[in-house]
Amino acid sequence: VQLVQSGGGLVQPGGSLRLSCAASGFTFRRFWMHWVRQVPGKGLLWVARISSDGSGTTYADSVKGRFTISRDNARDTLFLQMNSLRAEDTGVYYCARDPGGVLQFADALDYWGQGARLTVSS
């Protein structure tokens, strides 16, 4: 199982950026996926999740209406489109797989990407 992320960078406030997470080594279309953010030197914040077929999404209140999680099951890739970026969105973003309902009954985040750093600053 591998999750390889790309797309981080430096963006001005109000700008946009899209993160990608390419999956391999497992049947991507079967699993729910999540994004988690880590503020430098601080803790972890759950950001968003998407169902296996992409029909269901949920967001943290802090990103609702600005971020969009999506997936392309034909390309085994997860996305996070981030618009109207703010300084407080700065951090390292991780994609993660949820084995719940597929490999086990319970939800969890069993495999993580390597992280993509986003800096929002003028």
Next chain:
Amino acid sequence: AIQMTQSPSSLSAYVGDRVSITCRASQDIRNELGWYQQKPGSAPKLLIYAASTLQSGVPSRFSGSGSGTDFTLTISSLQPADIGTYYCLQEYNYPWTFGQGTKVEI
């Protein structure tokens, strides 16, 4: 949102010591809690899911217990490889929420 209160925020112990970290949820989350270890510069790693089930490949010195609102991660014999920051995560409802983290030092 469910609040997860984790304690202590940091601890220092000797190799071989038994170490415990606790998480308290602001409401009943049944057993829908996981524990994660993070080393500097790396992504978090799943240790325990469903409060007490050891993830495949994780050493048996790690164990989890609890249900409802109070949960504990225990390392039975602390090893140098165990240094890092530990987080609990509730998956009972959205938004999922993490504890603030516990930094473990030798």
